[in-house]
Amino acid sequence: MRVLYFDAFSGxxxxxxxxxxxxLGVPLEQLRAELQRLPLSGYSIDCExxxxxxxxxxxxxxxxxxxxxxxxxxxxxPFRAIRALLEESDLGAAVKEKALAIFAKLAHAEGxxxxxxxxxxxxxxxxxxxxxxxxxxxxxGFTALGIEAAYVSPLPLGAGLxxxxxxxxxxxxxxxxxxxxxxxxxxxDGDGEMVTPTGAAIxxxxxxxxxxxxxxxxxxxxxxxxRLIDRxxxxxxxxxEPATVSGADEMVLIATNIDDANPEIYDHVIDRLLAAGxxxxxxxxxxxxxxxxxxxxxxxxxxxxxxxxxxxxxxxxTAIGVRYHPVKRKVLARESITxxxxxxxxxxxxxxxxxxRDNVAPEYEDCRRVATERKVPLKSVYQAALLAYLRx
Numbered sequence: 001m002r003v004l005y006f007d008a009f010s011g012x013x014x015x016x017x018x019x020x021x022x023x024l025g026v027p028l029e030q031l032r033a034e035l036q037r038l039p040l041s042g043y044s045i046d047c048e049x050x051x052x053x054x055x056x057x058x059x060x061x062x063x064x065x066x067x068x069x070x071x072x073x074x075x076x077x078p079f080r081a082i083r084a085l086l087e088e089s090d091l092g093a094a095v096k097e098k099a100l101a102i103f104a105k106l107a108h109a110e111g112x113x114x115x116x117x118x119x120x121x122x123x124x125x126x127x128x129x130x131x132x133x134x135x136x137x138x139x140x141g142f143t144a145l146g147i148e149a150a151y152v153s154p155l156p157l158g159a160g161l162x163x164x165x166x167x168x169x170x171x172x173x174x175x176x177x178x179x180x181x182x183x184x185x186x187x188x189d190g191d192g193e194m195v196t197p198t199g200a201a202i203x204x205x206x207x208x209x210x211x212x213x214x215x216x217x218x219x220x221x222x223x224x225x226x227r228l229i230d231r232x233x234x235x236x237x238x239x240x241e242p243a244t245v246s247g248a249d250e251m252v253l254i255a256t257n258i259d260d261a262n263p264e265i266y267d268h269v270i271d272r273l274l275a276a277g278x279x280x281x282x283x284x285x286x287x288x289x290x291x292x293x294x295x296x297x298x299x300x301x302x303x304x305x306x307x308x309x310x311x312x313x314x315x316x317x318t319a320i321g322v323r324y325h326p327v328k329r330k331v332l333a334r335e336s337i338t339x340x341x342x343x344x345x346x347x348x349x350x351x352x353x354x355x356x357r358d359n360v361a362p363e364y365e366d367c368r369r370v371a372t373e374r375k376v377p378l379k380s381v382y383q384a385a386l387l388a389y390l391r392x
Contacts, residue, residue, distance in 0.1 A: 001274075002145065005214060006152035006207055007236040010228060011194030014134025016235040017202055019060035019222030021141030022047050024239050034140045035133060037090040043129050045137075050223050053232035057221035060137075062130035079107035079121045082132065091136070098139035098206065106201040109178035131198050138202055145239065146365060149275055150207040155180065156189035176200040183209040192226065208277050210304060215335060216240040241336040241347075251279065252306045253327045256319040257286065259294030269297070269316045276312055277305045300327070332359070339388035344370045346385040360389055 006012060022028060028047055035045065047060045082103050086096055107118035114121070123131070142150075157172040157180075164173070171193045172180075179200040217240040224233035270281045280300040288294040297317065301309050303326075310322050334351040347363040362385035371378040 001148050001242055003212055003214060003240055003242055004142070004145070004147045004150040004207075005212065005238040005240075006150065006203055007238060008153050008155050008195075008203070010224065010231050010233050010235065011156055011158065011190065011196075012152075012199035012203055012235050013196040013224065014131055014138065014198035014202065015060045015062070016222040016224050017199065017237075018134055018137045018141065019047065019058040020220040020235050020237040021138065021145070021222070022060060023058040023220030023222060024141075024145060024218050024237060025220075026141045026144045030144060031137050031140055034091065034095065035136060038132075038136060039085060039088055040129065040132065043133065045133060052221070052223055052234050055221055055232055055234055057223035057234045059223040059225075060134075062133045064129050077123060078119070079103060079123065080119045082123065085132070086136075091139075092143065094143045095136065095139045098142060099136045102135050102139070102201050102205045105179065105205045106175065106197060109175045109197075109201070112178055113174040134198055135202070138206075142206065146369075147239075149212075149277055150203075151210045151212050151277075152183070152203045152207040153211065154184035154186055154209075155203075156186045156194045158190040158192050158194035159188045160192050162193045172200075173197055179204040190230070191228065208305070208308070210277070212242060214238060214240045214242065217336070241349075249329060249331065250303075251300050251327050251329055252303050252324050254299040254301065254306065254310055254313065254322050254324040256297050256313055256317070256322040257288060257294055258297060258317055258319055259288045259292045261295075261318045263295075265317065266295070266297070269313075272312060272316060273299055273309060276309060277301060278309055336363075337389065339385055339392065341370075341381065341384035341388050343374045343376060343381050343384055346370060346381065346388075348385055348389050350389070360386060362386060362389075 028045070032045060043062055043064045045060070045062050047058050050057055050059050083100065086100050086103070089096065091099070104118070107121045110121040110123070111118040160171045161168045162171050162173060172195055173193070175197045176195055179197070180195070183204070216238050220237045220239070222235040222237070224235070226233055266283060273281045278299050278301050282298050284296040284298060286294050286296050297313065299309055299313065306324060310324065313319055313322055332351040332353060334349060337348050337350055338345050339348050346366045349361045349363060351359040353359055362382050367378055367381040367385065371381045
């Protein structure tokens with residue numbers, strides 16, 4: 001399971017997020033190719049390596065050349081137009097879903113602030129071409145890196161005023177405050193706008209407010225455009241695997257009985273639960289009242305994630321209630337190791353059993369990706385990864 005942590009000591013914005021994703025290894029040419037699937041023109045993207053307070057970082061930029069971009073760009077566009085632009089694009093399903101979710105979250109926040117329906121919200125600064133590019137590029141980066149869960153640190157909200165289409169607004173902007181409800185923040189921390197509406201929408205859609213135990217694999221720094229006196233203006237993204245120490249811990253088991261849902265939904269629901277931080281999700285077939293066949297949907301999670309995951313269950317399924325209780329578990333220490341095979345690099349999960357033996361399991365998603373790229377049987381990649389681990 002690949003996990004991303006937003007270490008946002010200098011806040012977060014769209015361009016900083018994309019810059020940090022590029023620094024983690026997402027190729028710029030892949031971003032260009034994916035963005036060409038959008039019915040949007042009149043812009044170009046680029047990145048450069050810069051030094052911020054001695055830290056090497058990647059600065060991502062969007063240059064708008066033509067203000068007559070498709071769908072009538074004049075510095076603003078309504079949410080319904082952005083939604084149509086994304087839905088009509090040739091973007092992959094995962095990228096499209098993430099980008100739509102980010103803009104939908106922002107539309108609801110802006111609508112709440114202005115007292116209008118989300119569809120009627122007109123994005124001004126955030127609706128410009130560069131912000132659309134930032135959001136879609138973020139979705140591309142998350143998908144390319146195989147990120148299954150993301151978390152964010154407490155956010156500095158800054159102070160002062162910021163210019164907007166509506167006139168001067170307090171920092172943080174009203175939409176930013178709306179988006180970050182439930183997220184730990186530091187008020188009056190930093191000079192000026194530290195978290196932009198685009199940055200807030202990204203973390204509110206894709207990240208949970210927590211600090212996970214993480215086995216770090218890579219670090220990427222995305223550069224901001226302003227110079228800050230009291231800190232380096234960079235966003236640090238940490239990429240890795242969940243770190244598990246051997247021993248016992250306490251979790252919560254959420255369960256609900258369902259006998260009236262289309263079984264096609266379960267794949268989507270399970271993916272959403274795991275992305276939101278569930279440690280395990282499984283289905284148990286049961287017979288319910290009136291002898292109906294049904295499913296018990298079980299979710300294992302930390303206590304801090306209980307309410308959010310319960311709400312997700314009630315939103316995404318036909319369940320009208322859930323039950324939960326504390327459970328104790330004993331877990332083995334585990335780590336993720338990357339091995340080199342004749343087909344390519346594959347991550348292998350290793351857990352040490354009480355008798356000192358290793359339980360070894362190649363990562364399925366890595367094996368599937370390599371098998372698809374090299375056009376070889378999945379089982380061959382799986383066996384090669386096991387053999388490479390044993391040889392080393």
